[in-house]
Amino acid sequence: MTRITTHILDTSLGQPAANVRVWLESLEGQKITVISESQTDADGRAAKLTPEPVACGHYRLCADIGAYFKATGRDTLYHSAIIDVMIDGEQDHYHLPLLISAYSYSTYRGS
Structure with missing residues (x-):
């Protein structure tokens, strides 16, 4: 069992991305189940993304950027x-x- 966390940073402004809706989905074959939903705080973190640990498997962390x-007040491609x-x-x-800007985003495995 494991926990999943995220930290969203707006690289175009050089600051955390606050108030971003994020959700975690579990995928089993064609079945997609929303596990949890949260919103980033003022520091761009979603502290309660996995209030309970999740099992091994296929997941999608989604952000409504x-x-x-x-x-x-900015346009975006995504x-x-x-x-x-x-x-x-x-x-x-x-x-x-998750590092975001209006026309790109990237991610990495943090610690």
């Missing part, structure tokens, strides 16, 4: 950012930071 950019991962259950924590 289109609404974030609209709320900040409606959402999706991080599609396989959780192996060997680690007790997966930190998946």
Whole structure:
């Protein structure tokens, strides 16, 4: 069992992306189940993304960056950012930071 966390940073402004709706989905074949939903705090973190640990498997961490950019008065190419991962259950924590700008986003395995 493991926990998944994220930290969203707006690289175009050089600051955390606050108030971004994020949700975690579990994928089993063609079945997609929303596990949890949260919103980033003032520091760009979603502290309660996995209030309960999740089992190993296929997950998608999704962020509604289109609404974030609209709320900040900026155009964007992307409606959402999706991080599609396989959780192996060997680690007790997966930190998946998301770096966003209006026309790109990237991610990496954090610590």
